[in-house]
Amino acid sequence: MLLLITWPTLPRVISKEFIHLFCFRKAINKCNYRRNIVTIWNCRGEMPQEGQVCRCPGKWKNQLLFGVIEKVDVGRPLEEQCVDVRYLKPRHGGLYEVDRCKKRAWFKLSEIKLVSAKRLPQDMYFVEEKSILGNVSLEVASITGDQHMTEYNRLKQNWLRKLVVFDVLGFSLISLVSFRLAMDFLLGSMFGFVYLRLLMDSVDSLGKDSFSFVRSTMNSARLLIPLAAICTQLILTRSSSMACMKNMSSFSIWNLMATMAGLSSYRLPVLFSASETLFSSLQGVSKNIQTSDKKYLSTESAEKPTSCIVLSGPSGVGKSTFIRKLLHDYPDVFGFSISHTTRLPREHEKDGISYYFISKERFLEDVANGKFIEYAQVHGNFYGTSFDSVKQVIDSKKICLLDLDIQGVEAVKKSMLRATFIWIAAPSMEDLESRLRNRKSENEESIQRRLCSAKEEILFALRSGIFDYTVMNDDIDRAYEDLKSLLRPYI
Numbered sequence: 001m002l003l004l005i006t007w008p009t010l011p012r013v014i015s016k017e018f019i020h021l022f023c024f025r026k027a028i029n030k031c032n033y034r035r036n037i038v039t040i041w042n043c044r045g046e047m048p049q050e051g052q053v054c055r056c057p058g059k060w061k062n063q064l065l066f067g068v069i070e071k072v073d074v075g076r077p078l079e080e081q082c083v084d085v086r087y088l089k090p091r092h093g094g095l096y097e098v099d100r101c102k103k104r105a106w107f108k109l110s111e112i113k114l115v116s117a118k119r120l121p122q123d124m125y126f127v128e129e130k131s132i133l134g135n136v137s138l139e140v141a142s143i144t145g146d147q148h149m150t151e152y153n154r155l156k157q158n159w160l161r162k163l164v165v166f167d168v169l170g171f172s173l174i175s176l177v178s179f180r181l182a183m184d185f186l187l188g189s190m191f192g193f194v195y196l197r198l199l200m201d202s203v204d205s206l207g208k209d210s211f212s213f214v215r216s217t218m219n220s221a222r223l224l225i226p227l228a229a230i231c232t233q234l235i236l237t238r239s240s241s242m243a244c245m246k247n248m249s250s251f252s253i254w255n256l257m258a259t260m261a262g263l264s265s266y267r268l269p270v271l272f273s274a275s276e277t278l279f280s281s282l283q284g285v286s287k288n289i290q291t292s293d294k295k296y297l298s299t300e301s302a303e304k305p306t307s308c309i310v311l312s313g314p315s316g317v318g319k320s321t322f323i324r325k326l327l328h329d330y331p332d333v334f335g336f337s338i339s340h341t342t343r344l345p346r347e348h349e350k351d352g353i354s355y356y357f358i359s360k361e362r363f364l365e366d367v368a369n370g371k372f373i374e375y376a377q378v379h380g381n382f383y384g385t386s387f388d389s390v391k392q393v394i395d396s397k398k399i400c401l402l403d404l405d406i407q408g409v410e411a412v413k414k415s416m417l418r419a420t421f422i423w424i425a426a427p428s429m430e431d432l433e434s435r436l437r438n439r440k441s442e443n444e445e446s447i448q449r450r451l452c453s454a455k456e457e458i459l460f461a462l463r464s465g466i467f468d469y470t471v472m473n474d475d476i477d478r479a480y481e482d483l484k485s486l487l488r489p490y491i
């Protein structure tokens with residue numbers, strides 16, 4: 001009966017979960033720039049010299065410090081070449097001094113990145129600002145990647161743990177009715193477990209193997225594992241009936257169903273999480289939706305975990321470009337809340353389409369009347385996202401895309417809105433500057449002001465861990481693909 005009820009939804013849930021796991025893992029791969037950093041650093045290919053300053057990992061995870069190279073050991077194979085580094089501690093304004101309290105450390109060449117620095121008397125160094133900020137966005141990505149990795153591993157362990165509990169429970173319950181059926185269930189659940197491990201291993205191998213290879217393996221496994229379960233069942237039944245000198249009629253449809261139920265039991269943790277979410281949302285406990293486990297485990301929350309997608313990043317990084325593309329490609333899925341601003345319209349901008357352009361007095365009056373979810377003063381102008389315009393988008397059954405600066409992100413985080421926060425990272429400050437210049441929408445003063453804020457914003461994003469995902473916008477098409485793969489559950 002249970003099988004009959006769940007059967008129509010099972011294939012959907014199975015394929016959905018695979019897709020979620022796949023997208024999730026893909027997102028991890030995309031976000032996990034640690035390997036990329038190593039590659040990028042290696043690609044620059046400079047051979048370190050003694051006395052040069054480099055960035056190197058600190059004692060703690062994700063901690064990056066500056067150090068001065070004391071000894072270079074390159075007389076070995078490439079992957080074993082390493083350097084002896086003495087750490088530098090910051091003084092102020094880009095000034096660093098040799099940290100005598102910290103022990104020296106050996107690093108592989110791939111773990112360090114040479115930075116430009118000027119040596120000053122008394123073991124002091126002046127590290128150029130672009131060395132500090134140039135790769136910050138990559139570091140953000142690396143941290144985000146690690147967070148996803150932890151969540152992914154937790155999801156895997158949770159799933160396997162819950163599966164064992166469900167199987168033991170199922171076995172005990174069925175054995176109350178018939179021990180033979182319980183053994184059939186156990187047989188099926190063993191095959192289910194193998195399938196689940198295969199699913200997880202294949203998702204793990206996505207970084208190495210191609211998607212089509214993984215997909216074909218999984219498709220064949222989906223067919224072969226139930227077949228193998230049925231064959232084993234038949235063989236066991238036959239041998240046991242022969243041993244008992246009985247005929248094959250001892251095998252019934254119930255045995256087969258018990259095996260199939262055992263085989264499908266690997267889905268139970270997911271179904272259980274889905275019902276958990278449903279139950280909690282019925283009770284109005286939707287605040288907990290933010291917890292990472294539910295976000296990835298529950299099909300319910302993965303379907304519509306969010307009513308807003310917040311894109312944030314330094315000015316000129318490409319937020320509006322992505323939003324325009326998403327709105328163009330998925331007009332039925334996403335909507336854009338039109339913000340209010342007190343700045344003057346740019347050449348191509350129209351009132352009520354790009355922004356609601358209002359006066360400063362009117363804006364402040366609306367603020368006083370609590371009409372804004374968030375508002376901020378950026379580069380001397382006020383920008384605000386009104387409750388009404390976001391609600392309009394959500395009411396039209398669309399996910400609201402928001403382009404917010406850091407202050408806006410913090411405000412939305414504090415609000416009741418269920419939002420997913422994505423940081424759009426730029427490859428370097430030079431790229432940001434050239435994009436702002438090429439856009440030809442700002443004067444020199446405004447460009448400088450934006451670049452100045454960008455540095456603070458990047459450092460904030462790096463430290464705060466406020467963002468759920470990071471997308472590196474070095475190549476616009478590839479970055480858009482990355483963004484879409486993050487948003488795949490919704491599109």
Ligand SMILES: Nc1ncnc2c1ncn2[C@@H]1O[C@H](COP(=O)(O)OP(=O)(O)OP(=O)(O)O)[C@@H](O)[C@H]1O
Nearest residue numbers: 314315316317318319320321435439473474475476
């Ligand atoms: N990967 C990229 N490579 C080169 N140019 C890009 C890339 N992504 C976006 N751009 C260009 O950079 C400029 C700035 O992009 P956009 O206006 O989308 O930035 P923004 O983050 O919305 O800026 P602001 O916050 O100031 O509105 C645009 O001219 C856009 O075409």
